[in-house]
Every structure is written in structure tokens, then in C-alpha cells.
Amino acid sequence: MKEPLSLRHDFWQVFATYTFLLIVGIGGVWMALHFLSPSDDVAGTRRGLALAGLVSMVIGFGVASWVRAWIRDDLERSRNEILQTLEAEDSAVPEELGDSVKELRKKVSQLETDKARLSVLLGAMSEAVVMLDGLERILVANPMAEKLLGLTSPYSKRRLGEVTQMKRLTDIVSDVLWRQTATITEVDWPASHNDIRHLWVSVAPITSDDKDPAGVVVVMYDVTRLRRLERVRRDFVANVSHELRTPIATIQSSAETLLMDGMDVGPIGVEFVETIHRQSGRMGQIVEDLLTLSRLEAAGEELAMQNVEILVVAQDVLERFRPVAQKNGVSLEIEVPEDLPPVQAEPRALQQILANLVENGLKYTPEGGQVIIRATRRDSDVVITVEDNGIGISPEHVHRVFERFYRVDTGRSREVGGTGLGLAIAKHLVRRLGGDIVLESQPQKGSKFKFWLPAHEP
Known part of the structure; x- marks a missing residue:
């Protein structure tokens, strides 16, 4: 050629x-x-x-x-x-190029499909979802976010503070971008003059491959209706409890009078009167616990915080339950270091927390067991533990024991008594004091209730 x-x-x-x-x-x-x-x-x-x-x-x-x-x-x-x-x-080059083109078209098609699915998913969500870049500019917002925040087009690439008047939200976003730590909180937002909306807000940071902040994802859920229903329920419980307090006290005092006066009602009559007295006392305790829980949930009462010595409060609580412990054959112990600093708490609240936890331990600890109150220092907190070696709790029940009226074993609970509100009250009190409470338990090995409170710094 x-x-x-x-x-x-x-x-x-x-x-x-x-x-x-x-x-x-x-x-x-x-x-x-x-x-x-x-x-x-x-x-x-x-x-x-x-x-x-x-x-x-x-x-x-x-x-x-x-x-x-x-x-x-x-x-x-x-x-x-x-x-x-x-x-x-060059016969091999067009074939390889053709395969690359096919693969590229396949990926583009898959991306378009994923984008369409994501759009449908975001549009169907009842939560408001907003994605922002590192400069707090809006990248994506679903229809619920547009409605909740009042966004009007064009809002893409505009800063969040420019398109919404929810200053609290912009402050949270800025804080998450700065600290690179997710946060969950509740925000009250005046949507209009007479309309206060309650929003559950979750903000999580987005990081790039090189670990640099790339933006945040904001998820908001309007819990206004739930909060209103909760307030109605709380008011109803408080009102009913107040109405029940007087008649229950009258029944209890009448039964107590019959027993004390030694009236000739016969053996069966005495048994009935004792049952009335015992059950009316239990009903009265339920009413008092419901009133206490309603006050705590309303969060209207300010607690008088002061420095509290844990050893002193623990000794008072154990002395209160020592007769019951001796009757059941259960020992009560305290392990609190003498140099442990006091905690920032309200004395009556801390006493009620320990009393509820000790009472719970005594109910589910068999004869020969023990209930121990321990306290140790951990960083800026004091960790308080109420431990028993009783029957324990199965893992599937651990996360629910702090719910009101929740019973792990309803049959046994009827035998030992109680209102089913003690642990719920303890949880609310701990959180009102600025701490938190958790449970560690294994069946037949006992339970550990741990809560921590801020230590007093001299």
C-alpha cells in the first residue's frame, strides 16, 4: 500500500x-x-x-x-x-468506548431514577426536611418545609435567615455547623399573632470525604396538636385527682374509725372493713402520685436548688424503709465516700427519687437479698446508683419501665402493691434536676438504677 x-x-x-x-x-x-x-x-x-x-x-x-x-x-x-x-x-477502541458509553448511560439513568424516587419520598413525608450547605444556603426543601417555613420561590441558594423569621432555628443550625454535633430539641415558633407552633427539630451535620463540614440536614415535625392533647390530658388527670382526693380520704377515715372503735361487725365485717381501708389507702396514694406527676409535667413549679449532701439524704431514706426491709428479710446498705462533694438539687426531690427507687428494689428483692445505695464522682457529675439483687428485668422491658402504669409482671405487681407511677415520677424529677436516669438489669441477677446530677463546685 x-x-x-x-x-x-x-x-x-x-x-x-x-x-x-x-x-x-x-x-x-x-x-x-x-x-x-x-x-x-x-x-x-x-x-x-x-x-x-x-x-x-x-x-x-x-x-x-x-x-x-x-x-x-x-x-x-x-x-x-x-x-x-x-x-x-482501531477495532478494539470503539468496542471499549461503546461499553463505557453504555455504562455511563446506565449510571445516568439510575441517578435519574433515584432522584425521582427521592423527590416522591420527600414530597410524601409529613416531616419538613431542609438541606443546607456550609454557608447555610438552602439546597433542598420538601413541600412540608416550604409550608412550615413559609418559603416562596426562588429560595434555592439563599441563606436560611433570609427566607424565614425563625431565628431560633438559624441559631441551632449555626451551632451545629460550628460544633459538628447533632442536636434534637423543641422550638416554640409564633407562626402568627395568636398561633404558637411547637416544633420538634433535629439538626445533623453533613461531612465531606475529607471530613470538612459540607452542610446540615434539618428535620422538623409539628407537634402542636400532640402538645395540646397532652395539656388536655394533664389537666383532666389533675382535675379528676383533686375531685377524688376528698371522697377517698372520707372512705379511708371511715374505715379506720370502724376498726379503731371496735364495733361489733363480726369477723367477716372486720375483714371487709380492713379491705376497704387498705384499698382506699392505695387509691389515695395513686391520686397523690398522679397529682405529683401532673405538677412535674406542667413544669410550672420552680425547684429550689441548693447544695445537698447525698449521704444525709440516703440515710434518711433507708431509715424510713428499714422496718419494711427487716420484715421482708432484706438488708439495706450505703456506700458513699465521705469526701464526695454535694450535688445541686432540691432536697425533697432527691429524697423522693431515692425513696421510689429503694421501694421498687424492696418489692422485687426476695428474702436474703440486699438493696444498696452507692455514689461516685464522674467528671463534673455525681453518679448515684440504687442496686438490688432481686428478680431483675428482661431486656425487652428495660426501656419501658419508666412509663406510667407499666407493669413487667401484672400478677406479681398486684401482690406487692404499688401505683405503677414511682419510676415515672423518679425519671421526671431527675430530669427536672438537670440529670438523667438509666436502668441496667438482667433476669435473676438484679437491677441497677443509675442517675447523675451536677456536682457542686466550690
Whole structure:
């Protein structure tokens, strides 16, 4: 196969030959017509020369046409050979490129499908979802967020503080971006003059591959209706408890009078009166616990915080329950270091917390067991533990024991008594004091109730 440069060289060589023949033919005719004398004898000669020139020109044209046809065929063959060679050498490249294009189209299609699904998912959510970049500019917001925040287009790429008047939310977003720590809180937002909305807000940071902050995701849920229902329930419980307190106290005092006066009501009558007295006392305790829980949930009462010595409060609580412990054959112990700093708490609240936990331990600890109050220092807090070696609690019940009226074993709970509100009250009191409470328990190995309160720093 000839190289393209050689083909061009052959073409110009033949073209020069063709041009030379054409010039010779034309030149011969011109010389014959103009340089010979115009005699009769010469006229034939001139005609002969002209004819010769014409023949030369025709022959030149014929030779040039043949050479041109030969060159065209040769060029066509060369071009075809070059194309075949290129196709043979590069046949693998288009195949690989085709596979890459197919894979790219597949990924683009998958991304479009995922985007459509995400759009449908965000649009169907009852929660408001907003994604912001590191400069607090809005990237994505679902329809619920647009409605809740009052966003109007175009809001994309605009800062959150520019499109909403919820300053508390912008402060939370800025704090999460700065600390790179997720937060969950509740925000009260005046949507209008007479409409206060209660929003549950969760803000989580987004980090890039190089661990740099890339933005945040904000999830908001309007809990206004739930809070209103909760307030109605709380008010109803408080009102009913107040209404029940007087008649229950009257029943209890009447039964107690019958027992003390020694009236002749017979053995069966005495048993009935004792049952009335016992159950009315239990009902009275439930009412008092419900009132206490309602006050704690209302969070209207301010606790008088002060420095409280845990050892003193623990000793008072154990002395209160020591007769019951001796009757049940359960020992009560205290393990509190003498150099333990006091805690920031309200004395009566701390006493009620310990009393409820100790009472719970005594109810579910068999004869020969023990209930121990421990306290240790941990960083800026004091951790207080009420531990028993009783029957314990199964893992599936651990996260529910602080719910009101929740019973792990309803049959046993009826035997040991109680209102089912003691642990719920303890949890609310601990949180009102600025701490938290957890339970660690295993069946047949006992339970550990741990709560921590801020230590007093001198």
C-alpha cells in the first residue's frame, strides 16, 4: 500500500505530463497557422500541420484521460486499503468506548431514577426536611418545609435567615455547623399573632470525604396538636385527682374509725372493713402520685436548688424503709465516700427519687437479698446508683419501665402493691434536676438504677 505522500507525488507527475502534451499540441497548431507563408502550395502544408497539431492534441487528451483514470483508480484502491488498515488497527477502541458509553448511560439513568424516587419520598413525608450547605444556603426543601417555613420561590441558594423569621432555628443550625454535633430539641415558633407552633427539630451535620463540614440536614415535625392533647390530658388527670382526693380520704377515715372503735361487725365485717381501708389507702396514694406527676409535667413549679449532701439524704431514706426491709428479710446498705462533694438539687426531690427507687428494689428483692445505695464522682457529675439483687428485668422491658402504669409482671405487681407511677415520677424529677436516669438489669441477677446530677463546685 502506498503512503498518501507518494500518491500525491504520482498524481502531480502525471498531471505535469498531461499539461505538457496539451501545450505541445496547441503550440504546434498555433505555429503552423501563423509562421508559415500563405501560398497555395503551402496551404496544404499548413492544413497538414494543423491537422497534425489537432491529432497531437487529441492524442494528448486521450493519454491524459487514461492517466487520470488510472490515477483515480489507484487513489481509490489506496484509500480503501488505508481505511481497512485503520479499521483493523482501531477495532478494539470503539468496542471499549461503546461499553463505557453504555455504562455511563446506565449510571445516568439510575441517578435519574433515584432522584425521582427521592423527590416522591420527600414530597410524601409529613416531616419538613431542609438541606443546607456550609454557608447555610438552602439546597433542598420538601413541600412540608416550604409550608412550615413559609418559603416562596426562588429560595434555592439563599441563606436560611433570609427566607424565614425563625431565628431560633438559624441559631441551632449555626451551632451545629460550628460544633459538628447533632442536636434534637423543641422550638416554640409564633407562626402568627395568636398561633404558637411547637416544633420538634433535629439538626445533623453533613461531612465531606475529607471530613470538612459540607452542610446540615434539618428535620422538623409539628407537634402542636400532640402538645395540646397532652395539656388536655394533664389537666383532666389533675382535675379528676383533686375531685377524688376528698371522697377517698372520707372512705379511708371511715374505715379506720370502724376498726379503731371496735364495733361489733363480726369477723367477716372486720375483714371487709380492713379491705376497704387498705384499698382506699392505695387509691389515695395513686391520686397523690398522679397529682405529683401532673405538677412535674406542667413544669410550672420552680425547684429550689441548693447544695445537698447525698449521704444525709440516703440515710434518711433507708431509715424510713428499714422496718419494711427487716420484715421482708432484706438488708439495706450505703456506700458513699465521705469526701464526695454535694450535688445541686432540691432536697425533697432527691429524697423522693431515692425513696421510689429503694421501694421498687424492696418489692422485687426476695428474702436474703440486699438493696444498696452507692455514689461516685464522674467528671463534673455525681453518679448515684440504687442496686438490688432481686428478680431483675428482661431486656425487652428495660426501656419501658419508666412509663406510667407499666407493669413487667401484672400478677406479681398486684401482690406487692404499688401505683405503677414511682419510676415515672423518679425519671421526671431527675430530669427536672438537670440529670438523667438509666436502668441496667438482667433476669435473676438484679437491677441497677443509675442517675447523675451536677456536682457542686466550690
